[in-house]
Amino acid sequence: MIDFFTKQEKAIIVFLIIGLLIGVGIRLFYSREEFKPNSKEELEKIEQQIKDKSNKIDSLLADSHKKATSENLKKILIDLNKANFEELILLPNVGPVLANRIIEYRKINGNFKNVKELKKVKGIGKKKLSLIAPHIYLNYK
Numbered sequence: 001m002i003d004f005f006t007k008q009e010k011a012i013i014v015f016l017i018i019g020l021l022i023g024v025g026i027r028l029f030y031s032r033e034e035f036k037p038n039s040k041e042e043l044e045k046i047e048q049q050i051k052d053k054s055n056k057i058d059s060l061l062a063d064s065h066k067k068a069t070s071e072n073l074k075k076i077l078i079d080l081n082k083a084n085f086e087e088l089i090l091l092p093n094v095g096p097v098l099a100n101r102i103i104e105y106r107k108i109n110g111n112f113k114n115v116k117e118l119k120k121v122k123g124i125g126k127k128k129l130s131l132i133a134p135h136i137y138l139n140y141k
Contacts, residue, residue, distance in 0.1 A: 060086065080118070080136045081111040092131045098123050112138055 005013065078087050080102075088099035098121070105121045106112065115133050118124055124132070 060089075078136050079139045080115070081106065081138055083136075091135055093128050094132065114138065 078091065083102075085096075085099050085103060088094055088102055089096060094102075101121050101123060102118070109120075112118060115136060115138065116129070118132065118136075119126070119129055
């Protein structure tokens with residue numbers, strides 16, 4: 001077998017490669033820049049956007065936890081195959097977690113074929129299905 005490099009040349013090459021890797025590592029470590037707004041106005045604008053989004057989330061959560069009267073529940077009729085998160089949390093005993101599970105189930109398995117298929121979603125049993133069923137319908141279009 002023919003060696004292209006002598007023992008000393010191999011050592012120099014290894015030394016150079018290690019030095020290069022260390023240099024790249026140091027460069028990556030120190031090149032991280034923290035976000036610094038250009039001006040006070042920009043910082044205030046970002047803070048306001050965060051507050052607005054926070055308020056929107058708080059209001060959605062508050063709405064989902066309000067106890068609905070029987071009169072309001074009779075008015076709710078939601079297409080289970082098209083409903084978004086905000087619509088699903090209007091259903092009785094359906095909170096944010098269960099609404100997300102229904103949406104995930106729908107993404108994985110496609111549209112619901114019948115209302116009883118809703119029991120396949122983790123957290124929905126016979127009792128919860130009996131509370132939800134009067135308020136949902138299935139549109140196959």
